[in-house]
Amino acid sequence: MSNFRSIEATFKGSSFSMVGDGFRVSNYFPSGNNLSQRISPFILLDYNSPYEFPASATQRGVGAHPHRGFETVTIAYDGYVEHHDNAGNHGIIGPGDVQWMTAGSGVLHKEYHEKSFSERGGILHMIQLWVNLPKAYKMTTPKYQTLLSDQMGKVELPNQGGVVRVIAGEYEGVKGPAETFTPLHLFDINFNLNGQAQLTLPVTFNSAVLVLQGKVRINQTQDRSETDFVLFKNEEGRILIEGLTDSAMVLVLSGEPINEPMVQYGPFVMNTRQEISQAYEDFQTGKFGNPNF
Ligand code: MN
DSSP: OOOBOOEEEEEOOOOOEEETTTEEEEESSOTTSSOHHHHTTEEEEEEEEEEEEOOOSSOOEEEEEEEBSEEEEEEEEESOEEEEETTSOEEEEOTTOEEEEEOTTOEEEEEEEOHHHHHHOEEEEEEEEEEEOOGGGTTSOOEEEEEOGGGSEEEEOGGGOEEEEEEESEETTEEOSOOOSSOEEEEEEEEOTTOEEEEOOOTTSEEEEEEEESEEEETTTEEEETTOEEEEOSSSOBEEEEESSTTEEEEEEEEOOOOSOOEEETTEEESSHHHHHHHHHHHHTTTTOOSOO
8 A cells, every 4th residue: 555644734732821720731623713523533632742830839730620521531741640530530640641531421520730749840741632422422421541551552663663552442453441432543652763653544534643742754755843733634545654853752643523513612512502501500500419529
């Protein structure tokens, strides 16, 4: 197979904004840019590129807030992130780990820097991805998966070219640990200098690459560098990525689109406006459960 799956668009995230006092993020899928159909089932990608937070006496982060109708996936590359929710789940993730929270019918959660990391300060490098749930699962029971670095599927690239770490879905038959509600692949690739990875992703899956570190060459001719988000066309062909710098790193997202109406408002992602109103009403009338956890 010699044909390449070509690049549809390359773009950068928004300017940085703070989520609470703990996350300095750039949003890659701002609403209103008509991307939502092209990146479904992914809804949001907030990228906290490496940033040094000073030591803080109080634990940095964002306090209790609700979600309904989708999943939040937090990937840590540097620093330590802590999570609590009112379904009773708690987790701390560090470099290479992932938290995969299914909000489903509704949870309240807190997202913080882990206490001692917050106290000593340091570089935080993380991503939060929101993954949509189809109508059939929007009101599913909340669920929480801590996926530690050593659980990830690992595939060595040819010629000591680097390593693919599979979080969800599979790469060359090696599966990732995440349980998902719709078919998707999520993996990162760490390249050694001139290492090459070939991706053959289903033609119907919306597919993209975010360059996290360094510089890569895509399909032999197109160079992209860190913080470039590269969306591919839904066409036959392979994607070839080469590390042009040592330790170049990319995140690969690919998923079957959820072909349903989607209404996103604040922390809720539902199928209709009426369901959004219902979510606010349920939140305000305490149906998301105990806010003191
Ligand atoms: Mn949240």
